[in-house]
Amino acid sequence: GGLPSKTRVNEVLAEAHARYAPHNDGVVADYIPILAEADPSMFGLSLVGVNGHTHQVGDAEIAFSIQSISKAFVFALVCEAIGHNAVHDRVGVNNTGLPFNSVMALELHDGSPMNPMVNAGAIATTAMMPATSGEERWQLIRNGLSRFAGRELMLDGEVYRSESLTNQRNHAIAKLLDSYDRLDANAEDTVDVYTRQCALAVTAQDLAVMGATLADGGVNPITGEQVVSAEVSRDTLAVLASCGMYERSGEWLFEIGLPAKSGVAGGIVAISPGKGALGTYSPPLDEAGNSVRGQRACAYLSRALGLNLFAST
Numbered sequence: 001g002g003l004p005s006k007t008r009v010n011e012v013l014a015e016a017h018a019r020y021a022p023h024n025d026g027v028v029a030d031y032i033p034i035l036a037e038a039d040p041s042m043f044g045l046s047l048v049g050v051n052g053h054t055h056q057v058g059d060a061e062i063a064f065s066i067q068s069i070s071k072a073f074v075f076a077l078v079c080e081a082i083g084h085n086a087v088h089d090r091v092g093v094n095n096t097g098l099p100f101n102s103v104m105a106l107e108l109h110d111g112s113p114m115n116p117m118v119n120a121g122a123i124a125t126t127a128m129m130p131a132t133s134g135e136e137r138w139q140l141i142r143n144g145l146s147r148f149a150g151r152e153l154m155l156d157g158e159v160y161r162s163e164s165l166t167n168q169r170n171h172a173i174a175k176l177l178d179s180y181d182r183l184d185a186n187a188e189d190t191v192d193v194y195t196r197q198c199a200l201a202v203t204a205q206d207l208a209v210m211g212a213t214l215a216d217g218g219v220n221p222i223t224g225e226q227v228v229s230a231e232v233s234r235d236t237l238a239v240l241a242s243c244g245m246y247e248r249s250g251e252w253l254f255e256i257g258l259p260a261k262s263g264v265a266g267g268i269v270a271i272s273p274g275k276g277a278l279g280t281y282s283p284p285l286d287e288a289g290n291s292v293r294g295q296r297a298c299a300y301l302s303r304a305l306g307l308n309l310f311a312s313t
């Protein structure tokens with residue numbers, strides 16, 4: 001079946017918001033200095049159905065940087081552009097079991113990134129977007145993510161500048177990939193494009209529309225545009241199920257049962273294939289870098305709305 005009635009969905013979203021808003025666990029990311037200024041009380045939930053129905057509660061229209069959630073949609077766009085096999089030849093689909101910015105995960109596998117949802121694999125994936133310059137690659141990515149969102153997404157210049165001054169580790173990962181001959185574009189340019197894609201400003205509402213597009217076989221349920229193919233959507237959701245929540249992906253799948261992706265600014269998108277997607281925003285994170293309130297709200301909503309992929313009833 002699909003989602004419960006509109007009234008029921010609104011009720012359940014309001015319950016989830018009221019229940020977790022008082023939870024104050026987790027800490028706001030500060031390794032990117034500007035992110036430390038986020039208001040830890042912000043909490044927004046949005047759900048968009050494949051039928052285009054939209055539900056929101058709390059700070060669902062507040063802008064924040066998409067960060068690692070961009071990895072999911074850039075992976076989909078690159079698979080659409082060059083084919084899933086060409087991407088898979090370069091980047092795997094298994095969980096690293098290690099933090100998202102691990103250099104060790106790369107070294108342990110002869111410089112071959114284990115999956116596109118950690119920094120090494122995402123940087124390699126960004127470099128695979130066919131383009132003749134970094135600037136063109138950035139515009140293709142920004143346009144592609146905008147088509148997923150159904151509106152033009154803009155760079156948060158402050159986040160971009162803050163991360164550009166402090167992303168030595170991502171430069172090191174790109175250089176390491178290059179040293180193994182596993183980077184398809186210039187290392188500095190690629191990190192710059194990757195840093196920009198992570199600094200795109202989105203809302204919980206945007207994340208829900210972007211996720212609902214993957215839930216809907218690549219068709220944006222608001223604009224009606226086919227952004228990627230149904231096969232690419234399926235492949236992207238499979239990678240999100242195994243790798244989207246970093247080293248917590250197994251626990252997440254066990255408890256919530258949905259492909260999902262998190263970002264260090266506090267966003268999460270969780271996708272229910274054929275039904276719709278949840279977008280959540282709350283900056284305080286757990287040790288893996290996943291939003292605490294967002295995870296709890298997704299768990300509550302997955303149960304209350306019958307979204308868990310593995311549940312037979």
Ligand code: GLN
Pocket residue numbers: 066067068069100101119163170195198262263264265289
């Ligand atoms: N831009 C961030 C980084 O590369 C993204 C990390 C994240 O959201 N987990 O460190």
